Amino acid sequence: MRIVVPIKQVPETRSVKMDEKTGTVIRDGVESIVNPLDLYSIEAALILKERFGGEIIAISMGPPQAATALKEALAMGIDQAILVSDRAFAGSDTWGTAYVLGEAIKTIGDYDLIICGERATDGDTGQVGPEVAAHLKLPVTTYVNGVNDWTDGALTVTRLVEHGEEKVSMQLPGVLTVVKEVSDPRLPTLDGKIRARETIMPILSFDDLKLDLKLIGLKGSPTRVVKIFRPKVTRECEIHTAEDEAGVALSVERLYNFLQEREVV
Amino acid sequence: MSDVWILSEQFNGQLETVAFELLKRAAVLAEKKKSRLCAVQIGAELPESELNRLIECGADVVFAVEAPELKDFNPEPYAACLVDLIEQYQPEIIIAAATTTGRTVMPYAAMSAHAGLTADCTELDIEADTGLLLQTRPAIGGNIMATIKTPECRPQMATVRPHSGRPAVPQSGRSGELIRIKPNATRLKSQTKVIGFEAATDELLLQDAEKVVIVGRGIKRAENLPLIYELCDALGAALGATRDVVDRGWLSYPHQVGLSGKTINPKLCVSIGVSGAIQQLAGMQTADNIIAINTDPEAQIFKVADIGIVGDLFEVIPALIEKIKNGELSC
Structure with missing residues:
Protein backbone atom coordinates (compact mmCIF):
# COMPACT_ATOMS: atom_id res chain seq x y z
CA MET A 1 0.00 0.00 0.00
CA ARG A 2 1.43 3.36 -1.04
CA ILE A 3 0.29 6.06 1.38
CA VAL A 4 0.63 9.85 1.28
CA VAL A 5 0.47 11.74 4.58
CA PRO A 6 0.10 15.52 4.31
CA ILE A 7 1.37 17.18 7.50
CA LYS A 8 1.56 20.75 8.74
CA GLN A 9 4.01 22.59 10.93
CA VAL A 10 2.17 24.75 13.45
CA PRO A 11 3.08 27.07 16.30
CA GLU A 12 2.71 25.57 19.77
CA THR A 13 -0.61 27.41 20.20
CA ARG A 14 -0.72 27.06 23.94
CA SER A 15 2.36 29.26 24.19
CA VAL A 16 1.11 31.91 21.76
CA LYS A 17 0.80 35.25 23.53
CA MET A 18 -1.15 38.33 22.59
CA ASP A 19 0.15 41.87 22.49
CA GLU A 20 -2.60 43.44 24.57
CA LYS A 21 -1.96 46.94 23.17
CA THR A 22 -1.94 46.18 19.48
CA GLY A 23 -4.15 43.10 19.57
CA THR A 24 -1.69 41.17 17.45
CA VAL A 25 -0.14 37.76 18.00
CA ILE A 26 3.42 37.62 19.29
CA ARG A 27 5.08 34.89 17.24
CA ASP A 28 8.66 35.53 18.33
CA GLY A 29 10.08 32.74 20.41
CA VAL A 30 7.06 30.50 19.81
CA GLU A 31 8.15 26.95 19.17
CA SER A 32 7.11 25.20 15.94
CA ILE A 33 5.87 21.63 16.18
CA VAL A 34 4.28 18.99 13.96
CA ASN A 35 0.52 19.56 14.16
CA PRO A 36 -0.31 17.23 17.08
CA LEU A 37 -3.29 15.75 15.20
CA ASP A 38 -1.04 14.82 12.26
CA LEU A 39 0.86 12.43 14.54
CA TYR A 40 -2.26 10.25 14.42
CA SER A 41 -2.35 10.18 10.62
CA ILE A 42 1.36 9.29 10.59
CA GLU A 43 0.66 6.49 13.08
CA ALA A 44 -2.30 5.19 11.07
CA ALA A 45 -0.11 5.09 7.97
CA LEU A 46 2.66 3.25 9.83
CA ILE A 47 0.19 0.65 11.12
CA LEU A 48 -1.16 0.07 7.59
CA LYS A 49 2.35 -0.31 6.24
CA GLU A 50 3.18 -2.85 8.95
CA ARG A 51 0.11 -4.88 7.96
CA PHE A 52 0.10 -4.56 4.21
CA GLY A 53 3.63 -3.48 3.31
CA GLY A 54 4.38 -0.59 0.99
CA GLU A 55 5.72 2.89 1.34
CA ILE A 56 4.73 6.13 3.09
CA ILE A 57 5.42 9.60 1.74
CA ALA A 58 4.93 12.63 3.95
CA ILE A 59 4.28 15.95 2.26
CA SER A 60 4.12 19.41 3.78
CA MET A 61 3.37 22.83 2.39
CA GLY A 62 4.97 25.65 4.26
CA PRO A 63 8.04 27.82 4.67
CA PRO A 64 11.53 26.21 4.37
CA GLN A 65 11.63 25.52 8.12
CA ALA A 66 8.66 23.14 7.71
CA ALA A 67 11.39 20.67 6.70
CA THR A 68 11.90 20.16 10.45
CA ALA A 69 8.38 18.78 10.74
CA LEU A 70 9.01 16.39 7.85
CA LYS A 71 12.26 15.23 9.51
CA GLU A 72 10.24 14.33 12.57
CA ALA A 73 7.85 12.28 10.42
CA LEU A 74 10.85 10.50 8.92
CA ALA A 75 12.18 9.82 12.41
CA MET A 76 8.86 8.16 13.27
CA GLY A 77 9.31 5.77 10.34
CA ILE A 78 7.97 7.52 7.25
CA ASP A 79 9.92 6.53 4.11
CA GLN A 80 10.09 9.71 2.07
CA ALA A 81 9.32 13.37 2.55
CA ILE A 82 8.50 16.17 0.13
CA LEU A 83 8.48 19.85 1.03
CA VAL A 84 6.20 22.12 -1.00
CA SER A 85 7.50 25.60 -0.52
CA ASP A 86 7.40 28.88 -2.38
CA ARG A 87 6.85 32.49 -1.39
CA ALA A 88 4.02 32.56 -3.91
CA PHE A 89 2.03 30.14 -1.71
CA ALA A 90 1.99 32.52 1.26
CA GLY A 91 -1.43 33.77 2.28
CA SER A 92 -3.32 30.81 0.84
CA ASP A 93 -6.52 29.93 2.69
CA THR A 94 -7.74 26.34 2.86
CA TRP A 95 -8.91 26.41 -0.77
CA GLY A 96 -5.53 27.65 -2.01
CA THR A 97 -3.68 25.20 0.24
CA ALA A 98 -5.76 22.24 -0.92
CA TYR A 99 -5.14 23.22 -4.56
CA VAL A 100 -1.35 23.40 -4.10
CA LEU A 101 -1.20 20.21 -1.98
CA GLY A 102 -3.46 18.38 -4.42
CA GLU A 103 -1.27 19.34 -7.38
CA ALA A 104 1.86 18.36 -5.43
CA ILE A 105 0.36 14.97 -4.57
CA LYS A 106 -0.29 14.39 -8.30
CA THR A 107 3.51 14.44 -8.83
CA ILE A 108 3.88 11.41 -6.54
CA GLY A 109 2.26 9.17 -9.15
CA ASP A 110 0.32 6.08 -8.12
CA TYR A 111 -0.80 5.90 -4.53
CA ASP A 112 -3.55 4.04 -2.72
CA LEU A 113 -4.39 6.27 0.18
CA ILE A 114 -3.99 9.80 1.52
CA ILE A 115 -4.30 10.09 5.31
CA CYS A 116 -4.81 13.51 6.93
CA GLY A 117 -5.11 14.58 10.52
CA GLU A 118 -8.56 15.76 11.53
CA ARG A 119 -7.47 19.40 11.57
CA ALA A 120 -4.47 21.56 12.34
CA THR A 121 -4.31 23.12 15.78
CA ASP A 122 -3.51 26.62 14.45
CA GLY A 123 -6.15 27.14 11.76
CA ASP A 124 -8.55 24.66 13.38
CA THR A 125 -10.67 24.39 10.23
CA GLY A 126 -10.47 20.69 9.35
CA GLN A 127 -11.19 21.65 5.76
CA VAL A 128 -8.01 20.84 3.89
CA GLY A 129 -8.44 17.02 4.02
CA PRO A 130 -11.87 16.93 2.33
CA GLU A 131 -10.79 19.76 -0.01
CA VAL A 132 -7.72 17.82 -1.20
CA ALA A 133 -10.04 14.85 -1.84
CA ALA A 134 -12.42 17.07 -3.83
CA HIS A 135 -9.58 18.57 -5.87
CA LEU A 136 -8.24 15.10 -6.72
CA LYS A 137 -11.82 13.83 -7.32
CA LEU A 138 -11.27 11.08 -4.76
CA PRO A 139 -13.67 9.65 -2.19
CA VAL A 140 -13.13 10.77 1.39
CA THR A 141 -14.01 9.27 4.75
CA THR A 142 -13.69 11.65 7.69
CA TYR A 143 -13.43 11.25 11.48
CA VAL A 144 -11.97 7.75 11.09
CA ASN A 145 -11.22 6.06 14.40
CA GLY A 146 -10.30 2.61 13.16
CA VAL A 147 -9.00 0.92 10.01
CA ASN A 148 -10.00 -2.70 9.53
CA ASP A 149 -9.49 -4.56 6.26
CA TRP A 150 -8.12 -3.92 2.82
CA THR A 151 -9.55 -6.45 0.38
CA ASP A 152 -10.35 -6.27 -3.33
CA GLY A 153 -9.19 -2.68 -3.44
CA ALA A 154 -11.65 -1.55 -0.76
CA LEU A 155 -10.66 -0.31 2.68
CA THR A 156 -13.05 -0.88 5.57
CA VAL A 157 -12.92 1.77 8.28
CA THR A 158 -15.03 2.99 11.18
CA ARG A 159 -15.84 6.65 11.73
CA LEU A 160 -17.12 8.50 14.78
CA VAL A 161 -20.29 10.46 14.10
CA GLU A 162 -22.77 12.24 16.37
CA HIS A 163 -25.04 9.27 16.90
CA GLY A 164 -22.46 6.51 17.07
CA GLU A 165 -19.96 4.66 14.96
CA GLU A 166 -20.39 4.12 11.25
CA LYS A 167 -18.70 1.35 9.31
CA VAL A 168 -17.69 2.46 5.83
CA SER A 169 -16.20 0.68 2.86
CA MET A 170 -14.16 2.91 0.54
CA GLN A 171 -12.80 1.88 -2.85
CA LEU A 172 -9.20 3.09 -3.14
CA PRO A 173 -7.54 5.37 -4.04
CA GLY A 174 -9.15 7.60 -1.46
CA VAL A 175 -8.63 10.00 1.39
CA LEU A 176 -9.07 9.47 5.13
CA THR A 177 -9.07 12.02 7.90
CA VAL A 178 -8.36 10.38 11.23
CA VAL A 179 -9.17 11.31 14.83
CA LYS A 180 -7.20 10.62 18.01
CA GLU A 181 -8.95 7.33 18.71
CA VAL A 182 -7.26 5.73 15.69
CA SER A 183 -4.14 4.81 17.75
CA ASP A 184 -1.53 6.38 20.00
CA PRO A 185 1.34 7.84 17.99
CA ARG A 186 4.73 6.23 18.47
CA LEU A 187 7.84 8.20 19.38
CA PRO A 188 10.65 8.87 16.94
CA THR A 189 13.46 6.31 17.20
CA LEU A 190 17.20 6.91 17.25
CA ASP A 191 17.56 4.94 14.00
CA GLY A 192 14.77 7.01 12.56
CA LYS A 193 16.45 10.25 13.55
CA ILE A 194 19.69 9.16 11.87
CA ARG A 195 17.78 8.18 8.73
CA ALA A 196 15.90 11.49 8.82
CA ARG A 197 19.18 13.38 8.89
CA GLU A 198 20.47 11.43 5.89
CA THR A 199 17.32 11.56 3.78
CA ILE A 200 17.37 14.00 0.92
CA MET A 201 14.13 15.92 0.82
CA PRO A 202 12.96 17.24 -2.55
CA ILE A 203 11.44 20.73 -2.55
CA LEU A 204 8.61 21.47 -4.96
CA SER A 205 8.18 25.12 -5.91
CA PHE A 206 5.61 27.09 -7.85
CA ASP A 207 7.54 26.51 -11.09
CA ASP A 208 7.82 22.77 -10.49
CA LEU A 209 4.09 22.42 -10.07
CA LYS A 210 3.03 24.63 -13.03
CA LEU A 211 0.22 26.15 -11.01
CA ASP A 212 -2.30 28.78 -11.96
CA LEU A 213 -1.13 31.99 -10.28
CA LYS A 214 -4.74 33.15 -10.03
CA LEU A 215 -5.57 30.23 -7.76
CA ILE A 216 -2.84 30.46 -5.13
CA GLY A 217 -1.68 32.74 -2.37
CA LEU A 218 -3.78 35.58 -1.08
CA LYS A 219 -5.06 36.40 -4.57
CA GLY A 220 -6.35 32.89 -5.25
CA SER A 221 -7.98 32.45 -1.88
CA PRO A 222 -11.72 33.06 -1.64
CA THR A 223 -11.65 34.15 2.01
CA ARG A 224 -9.99 37.19 3.63
CA VAL A 225 -9.35 37.92 7.26
CA VAL A 226 -10.60 41.49 7.67
CA LYS A 227 -10.39 41.99 11.42
CA ILE A 228 -8.62 40.41 14.37
CA PHE A 229 -9.67 41.22 17.88
CA ARG A 230 -9.60 40.00 21.40
CA PRO A 231 -12.86 38.38 22.37
CA LYS A 232 -14.80 40.32 24.91
CA VAL A 233 -16.67 38.62 27.66
CA THR A 234 -19.83 40.10 28.95
CA ARG A 235 -21.28 38.59 32.11
CA GLU A 236 -21.15 40.42 35.44
CA CYS A 237 -19.73 37.87 37.79
CA GLU A 238 -20.63 37.90 41.45
CA ILE A 239 -17.43 36.79 43.22
CA HIS A 240 -17.18 35.13 46.62
CA THR A 241 -13.96 34.18 48.31
CA ALA A 242 -13.77 30.94 50.23
CA GLU A 243 -10.43 31.23 51.97
CA ASP A 244 -11.43 29.94 55.40
CA GLU A 245 -14.17 27.77 56.88
CA ALA A 246 -16.59 30.66 57.24
CA GLY A 247 -15.87 31.79 53.69
CA VAL A 248 -16.56 28.29 52.37
CA ALA A 249 -19.85 28.13 54.28
CA LEU A 250 -20.98 31.54 53.01
CA SER A 251 -19.94 30.76 49.44
CA VAL A 252 -21.78 27.46 49.44
CA GLU A 253 -24.86 29.14 50.95
CA ARG A 254 -24.79 31.71 48.15
CA LEU A 255 -24.22 29.04 45.48
CA TYR A 256 -27.15 27.07 46.72
CA ASN A 257 -29.39 30.13 46.75
CA PHE A 258 -28.26 30.89 43.21
CA LEU A 259 -29.21 27.38 42.09
CA GLN A 260 -32.62 27.85 43.68
CA GLU A 261 -33.16 31.32 42.21
CA ARG A 262 -32.38 29.99 38.74
CA GLU A 263 -34.59 26.99 39.37
CA VAL A 264 -31.94 24.39 38.69
CA VAL A 265 -32.21 22.48 41.97
CA MET B 1 -30.70 35.39 -6.76
CA LYS B 189 -22.18 7.34 -7.91
CA SER B 190 -19.81 6.88 -5.04
CA GLN B 191 -16.68 4.97 -4.12
CA THR B 192 -17.78 4.76 -0.49
CA LYS B 193 -20.63 2.92 1.17
CA VAL B 194 -21.92 2.77 4.72
CA ILE B 195 -21.99 -0.93 5.64
CA GLY B 196 -22.80 -0.80 9.33
CA PHE B 197 -23.77 1.38 12.24
CA GLU B 198 -23.52 1.10 15.99
CA ALA B 199 -25.43 3.62 18.06
CA ALA B 200 -23.64 5.43 20.86
CA THR B 201 -25.11 5.65 24.32
CA ASP B 202 -23.50 7.93 26.92
CA GLU B 203 -22.00 10.46 24.51
CA LEU B 204 -25.38 11.93 23.68
CA LEU B 205 -26.05 12.59 27.31
CA LEU B 206 -23.57 15.45 27.55
CA GLN B 207 -24.75 17.35 24.49
CA ASP B 208 -28.41 17.27 25.39
CA ALA B 209 -28.05 17.49 29.18
CA GLU B 210 -29.84 20.31 30.96
CA LYS B 211 -27.07 20.55 33.56
CA VAL B 212 -23.38 19.96 32.97
CA VAL B 213 -20.37 19.94 35.25
CA ILE B 214 -17.09 20.70 33.46
CA VAL B 215 -13.75 19.87 35.04
CA GLY B 216 -10.40 21.38 34.13
CA ARG B 217 -6.80 20.76 35.06
CA GLY B 218 -7.56 22.22 38.51
CA ILE B 219 -8.93 18.86 39.67
CA LYS B 220 -5.23 17.87 39.73
CA ARG B 221 -5.59 14.14 39.11
CA ALA B 222 -7.99 11.46 37.88
CA GLU B 223 -8.25 10.06 41.43
CA ASN B 224 -10.23 13.18 42.37
CA LEU B 225 -13.01 12.42 39.89
CA PRO B 226 -15.21 10.44 42.33
CA LEU B 227 -15.87 13.69 44.19
CA ILE B 228 -16.97 15.27 40.92
CA TYR B 229 -19.18 12.29 40.06
CA GLU B 230 -20.81 12.74 43.44
CA LEU B 231 -21.60 16.37 42.60
CA CYS B 232 -22.95 15.31 39.19
CA ASP B 233 -25.25 12.82 40.91
CA ALA B 234 -26.46 15.39 43.43
CA LEU B 235 -27.21 17.90 40.66
CA GLY B 236 -28.36 15.39 38.07
CA ALA B 237 -25.69 16.74 35.75
CA ALA B 238 -23.64 15.21 32.92
CA LEU B 239 -19.85 15.44 33.08
CA GLY B 240 -17.72 17.38 30.63
CA ALA B 241 -14.01 18.18 30.60
CA THR B 242 -11.51 20.57 29.07
CA ARG B 243 -9.00 19.42 26.47
CA ASP B 244 -6.26 19.47 29.15
CA VAL B 245 -8.12 16.83 31.14
CA VAL B 246 -8.78 14.68 28.07
CA ASP B 247 -5.20 15.00 26.81
CA ARG B 248 -4.01 13.76 30.22
CA GLY B 249 -6.26 10.74 29.84
CA TRP B 250 -8.34 11.50 32.95
CA LEU B 251 -11.55 11.41 30.90
CA SER B 252 -12.24 10.19 27.35
CA TYR B 253 -12.65 12.41 24.29
CA PRO B 254 -16.48 12.19 24.19
CA HIS B 255 -16.40 14.27 27.40
CA GLN B 256 -14.43 17.10 25.79
CA VAL B 257 -16.17 20.46 25.69
CA GLY B 258 -14.64 23.33 23.77
CA LEU B 259 -13.42 24.34 20.36
CA SER B 260 -12.00 20.90 19.58
CA GLY B 261 -14.75 19.04 21.42
CA LYS B 262 -18.47 19.50 21.90
CA THR B 263 -20.41 22.73 22.16
CA ILE B 264 -23.06 22.65 24.84
CA ASN B 265 -25.89 25.01 25.62
CA PRO B 266 -27.32 23.79 28.94
CA LYS B 267 -29.44 25.54 31.52
CA LEU B 268 -26.66 25.20 34.10
CA CYS B 269 -22.92 24.85 33.65
CA VAL B 270 -20.70 24.37 36.70
CA SER B 271 -17.04 24.75 35.79
CA ILE B 272 -14.54 23.41 38.28
CA GLY B 273 -10.83 24.12 38.05
CA VAL B 274 -11.29 25.43 34.50
CA SER B 275 -9.04 28.35 33.58
CA GLY B 276 -11.34 29.72 30.91
CA ALA B 277 -9.08 29.86 27.86
CA ILE B 278 -11.10 31.10 24.88
CA GLN B 279 -11.15 27.66 23.23
CA GLN B 280 -12.74 26.25 26.40
CA LEU B 281 -15.25 29.08 26.64
CA ALA B 282 -16.25 28.56 23.00
CA GLY B 283 -17.81 25.26 24.06
CA MET B 284 -19.99 26.47 26.92
CA GLN B 285 -20.32 30.22 27.22
CA THR B 286 -23.88 30.30 25.91
CA ALA B 287 -25.13 28.28 28.92
CA ASP B 288 -28.02 30.05 30.67
CA ASN B 289 -26.35 30.01 34.07
CA ILE B 290 -22.65 29.60 34.71
CA ILE B 291 -20.97 28.86 38.02
CA ALA B 292 -17.17 28.93 38.28
CA ILE B 293 -15.04 27.51 41.07
CA ASN B 294 -11.32 28.19 40.80
CA THR B 295 -8.40 28.98 43.12
CA ASP B 296 -7.08 31.72 40.83
CA PRO B 297 -9.04 35.00 41.21
CA GLU B 298 -7.63 36.16 37.85
CA ALA B 299 -8.92 33.12 35.93
CA GLN B 300 -10.71 34.07 32.68
CA ILE B 301 -13.60 31.79 33.56
CA PHE B 302 -14.87 34.35 36.06
CA LYS B 303 -15.46 36.79 33.21
CA VAL B 304 -18.17 34.59 31.70
CA ALA B 305 -19.62 33.28 34.95
CA ASP B 306 -22.72 34.56 36.75
CA ILE B 307 -21.36 33.54 40.10
CA GLY B 308 -17.77 32.68 40.99
CA ILE B 309 -16.17 31.12 44.03
CA VAL B 310 -12.47 31.78 44.53
CA GLY B 311 -11.46 28.84 46.64
CA ASP B 312 -10.26 25.29 46.96
CA LEU B 313 -12.62 22.95 45.14
CA PHE B 314 -11.81 20.18 47.63
CA GLU B 315 -13.36 22.32 50.38
CA VAL B 316 -16.18 23.93 48.39
CA ILE B 317 -17.53 20.89 46.49
CA PRO B 318 -18.07 18.53 49.46
CA ALA B 319 -19.89 21.33 51.30
CA LEU B 320 -21.99 22.06 48.22
CA ILE B 321 -22.89 18.38 47.76
CA GLU B 322 -24.02 18.21 51.37
CA LYS B 323 -26.05 21.38 51.00
CA ILE B 324 -27.83 20.08 47.90
CA LYS B 325 -28.56 16.73 49.53
CA ASN B 326 -29.89 18.40 52.69
CA GLY B 327 -31.94 20.78 50.59
CA GLU B 328 -33.60 17.87 48.84
CA LEU B 329 -34.37 16.20 52.14
CA SER B 330 -36.08 19.31 53.49
CA CYS B 331 -38.24 19.68 50.41
Missing part, protein backbone atom coordinates in the same frame (compact mmCIF):
# COMPACT_ATOMS: atom_id res chain seq x y z
CA SER B 2 -29.39 36.54 -3.44
CA ASP B 3 -30.86 33.73 -1.39
CA VAL B 4 -29.58 32.62 1.98
CA TRP B 5 -29.46 28.83 2.33
CA ILE B 6 -29.09 26.49 5.23
CA LEU B 7 -28.05 22.86 4.91
CA SER B 8 -30.48 20.74 6.88
CA GLU B 9 -29.60 17.31 8.28
CA GLN B 10 -31.66 14.24 9.08
CA PHE B 11 -31.11 11.05 11.03
CA ASN B 12 -33.35 7.99 10.65
CA GLY B 13 -35.95 9.96 8.71
CA GLN B 14 -36.20 12.80 11.23
CA LEU B 15 -34.83 16.28 10.80
CA GLU B 16 -32.06 17.13 13.27
CA THR B 17 -32.53 19.96 15.76
CA VAL B 18 -29.50 21.68 14.28
CA ALA B 19 -31.47 22.42 11.10
CA PHE B 20 -33.76 24.62 13.17
CA GLU B 21 -30.84 26.30 14.92
CA LEU B 22 -29.46 27.15 11.49
CA LEU B 23 -32.82 28.52 10.37
CA LYS B 24 -32.90 30.84 13.35
CA ARG B 25 -29.41 32.18 12.66
CA ALA B 26 -29.92 32.46 8.92
CA ALA B 27 -33.29 34.22 9.28
CA VAL B 28 -31.43 37.25 10.67
CA LEU B 29 -29.11 37.27 7.65
CA ALA B 30 -31.96 36.86 5.14
CA GLU B 31 -33.87 39.67 6.84
CA LYS B 32 -30.88 42.02 6.59
CA LYS B 33 -30.30 41.09 2.97
CA LYS B 34 -34.03 41.22 2.22
CA SER B 35 -33.67 37.85 0.56
CA ARG B 36 -35.39 34.50 0.74
CA LEU B 37 -34.38 31.89 3.29
CA CYS B 38 -34.08 28.42 1.79
CA ALA B 39 -33.37 25.04 3.35
CA VAL B 40 -31.58 22.25 1.50
CA GLN B 41 -32.33 18.74 2.69
CA ILE B 42 -30.35 15.94 1.04
CA GLY B 43 -31.23 12.35 1.88
CA ALA B 44 -33.79 9.60 1.44
CA GLU B 45 -37.32 10.79 0.80
CA LEU B 46 -38.98 12.46 3.79
CA PRO B 47 -42.72 12.93 4.27
CA GLU B 48 -44.15 16.35 3.50
CA SER B 49 -45.16 16.81 7.14
CA GLU B 50 -41.50 16.51 8.19
CA LEU B 51 -40.20 18.89 5.50
CA ASN B 52 -42.98 21.29 6.29
CA ARG B 53 -41.42 21.80 9.73
CA LEU B 54 -38.60 23.67 7.97
CA ILE B 55 -41.15 26.02 6.42
CA GLU B 56 -42.91 26.53 9.75
CA CYS B 57 -39.53 27.44 11.27
CA GLY B 58 -38.72 30.11 8.71
CA ALA B 59 -37.79 28.56 5.36
CA ASP B 60 -39.41 30.23 2.35
CA VAL B 61 -38.28 27.43 0.07
CA VAL B 62 -37.24 23.83 0.83
CA PHE B 63 -35.11 22.01 -1.73
CA ALA B 64 -35.46 18.33 -0.92
CA VAL B 65 -32.87 16.36 -2.90
CA GLU B 66 -34.04 12.79 -2.55
CA ALA B 67 -32.92 9.31 -3.57
CA PRO B 68 -32.66 5.97 -1.76
CA GLU B 69 -28.88 6.09 -2.35
CA LEU B 70 -28.73 9.26 -0.23
CA LYS B 71 -30.16 7.59 2.88
CA ASP B 72 -26.76 7.57 4.62
CA PHE B 73 -24.41 10.50 4.50
CA ASN B 74 -21.93 10.02 1.67
CA PRO B 75 -19.53 12.84 0.80
CA GLU B 76 -19.26 12.44 -2.99
CA PRO B 77 -22.97 12.31 -3.94
CA TYR B 78 -24.01 14.78 -1.23
CA ALA B 79 -21.42 17.28 -2.45
CA ALA B 80 -22.31 16.62 -6.10
CA CYS B 81 -25.99 17.29 -5.39
CA LEU B 82 -25.16 20.44 -3.45
CA VAL B 83 -22.88 21.73 -6.20
CA ASP B 84 -25.60 21.08 -8.81
CA LEU B 85 -28.08 23.07 -6.72
CA ILE B 86 -25.56 25.89 -6.29
CA GLU B 87 -25.01 26.06 -10.04
CA GLN B 88 -28.70 26.07 -10.78
CA TYR B 89 -29.89 28.54 -8.14
CA GLN B 90 -26.74 30.60 -7.39
CA PRO B 91 -27.29 31.28 -3.69
CA GLU B 92 -25.41 34.11 -2.04
CA ILE B 93 -24.82 32.39 1.31
CA ILE B 94 -24.87 28.79 2.58
CA ILE B 95 -24.75 28.03 6.30
CA ALA B 96 -24.27 24.47 7.54
CA ALA B 97 -23.73 22.86 10.91
CA ALA B 98 -20.20 22.05 12.03
CA THR B 99 -21.21 18.41 12.44
CA THR B 100 -19.32 15.45 11.02
CA THR B 101 -21.61 15.77 7.99
CA GLY B 102 -21.38 19.56 7.56
CA ARG B 103 -17.65 19.59 8.12
CA THR B 104 -17.21 17.02 5.34
CA VAL B 105 -19.71 18.00 2.66
CA MET B 106 -19.09 21.76 2.90
CA PRO B 107 -15.33 21.69 2.16
CA TYR B 108 -15.85 19.04 -0.53
CA ALA B 109 -18.49 21.18 -2.24
CA ALA B 110 -16.66 24.49 -1.64
CA MET B 111 -13.55 23.12 -3.36
CA SER B 112 -15.55 22.02 -6.41
CA ALA B 113 -17.49 25.30 -6.57
CA HIS B 114 -14.42 27.49 -5.82
CA ALA B 115 -16.37 29.03 -2.97
CA GLY B 116 -15.09 30.58 0.24
CA LEU B 117 -15.68 28.53 3.36
CA THR B 118 -15.19 29.51 7.00
CA ALA B 119 -15.34 26.85 9.70
CA ASP B 120 -16.84 26.99 13.18
CA CYS B 121 -18.20 30.53 13.12
CA THR B 122 -19.43 31.82 16.45
CA GLU B 123 -21.03 34.91 14.95
CA LEU B 124 -22.50 35.71 11.55
CA ASP B 125 -23.64 39.10 10.35
CA ILE B 126 -24.21 41.10 7.19
CA GLU B 127 -21.93 44.06 6.49
CA ALA B 128 -24.20 47.08 6.08
CA ASP B 129 -22.66 48.79 3.02
CA THR B 130 -21.55 45.73 1.02
CA GLY B 131 -24.11 43.10 2.01
CA LEU B 132 -21.22 40.66 2.51
CA LEU B 133 -21.33 37.91 5.09
CA LEU B 134 -19.15 38.68 8.11
CA GLN B 135 -17.93 35.43 9.59
CA THR B 136 -16.36 35.57 13.03
CA ARG B 137 -14.51 32.62 14.53
CA PRO B 138 -11.84 31.88 17.12
CA ALA B 139 -8.34 31.66 15.62
CA ILE B 140 -4.84 30.64 16.71
CA GLY B 141 -6.02 28.09 19.23
CA GLY B 142 -8.75 30.41 20.42
CA ASN B 143 -6.40 33.19 21.53
CA ILE B 144 -8.05 35.69 19.22
CA MET B 145 -11.19 36.17 17.18
CA ALA B 146 -10.97 36.74 13.45
CA THR B 147 -13.64 38.20 11.19
CA ILE B 148 -13.52 36.75 7.71
CA LYS B 149 -15.12 37.85 4.44
CA THR B 150 -15.45 36.29 1.04
CA PRO B 151 -15.32 39.34 -1.24
CA GLU B 152 -15.74 37.78 -4.69
CA CYS B 153 -16.20 34.03 -4.81
CA ARG B 154 -19.76 32.75 -4.47
CA PRO B 155 -21.43 31.36 -2.55
CA GLN B 156 -20.16 32.55 0.81
CA MET B 157 -20.14 29.37 2.87
CA ALA B 158 -19.80 28.92 6.62
CA THR B 159 -20.31 26.32 9.31
CA VAL B 160 -21.51 27.03 12.85
CA ARG B 161 -21.31 24.79 15.90
CA PRO B 162 -24.39 22.77 16.74
CA HIS B 163 -25.99 23.78 20.06
CA SER B 164 -24.42 27.24 19.82
CA GLY B 165 -27.88 28.83 19.61
CA ARG B 166 -31.53 28.08 20.19
CA PRO B 167 -33.66 26.48 17.48
CA ALA B 168 -36.30 28.53 15.66
CA VAL B 169 -39.80 28.32 17.07
CA PRO B 170 -42.37 26.95 14.60
CA GLN B 171 -45.23 29.19 13.47
CA SER B 172 -48.05 26.91 12.48
CA GLY B 173 -49.65 27.70 9.15
CA ARG B 174 -46.58 29.52 7.80
CA SER B 175 -46.40 28.89 4.05
CA GLY B 176 -43.50 28.23 1.74
CA GLU B 177 -42.55 26.30 -1.35
CA LEU B 178 -41.43 22.66 -1.29
CA ILE B 179 -39.32 21.65 -4.29
CA ARG B 180 -38.51 17.95 -4.53
CA ILE B 181 -35.54 17.10 -6.71
CA LYS B 182 -34.55 13.68 -8.07
CA PRO B 183 -30.83 13.79 -8.75
CA ASN B 184 -29.40 12.33 -11.93
CA ALA B 185 -28.03 8.77 -11.44
CA THR B 186 -24.52 9.85 -12.45
CA ARG B 187 -24.45 12.24 -9.47
CA LEU B 188 -25.25 9.41 -7.07
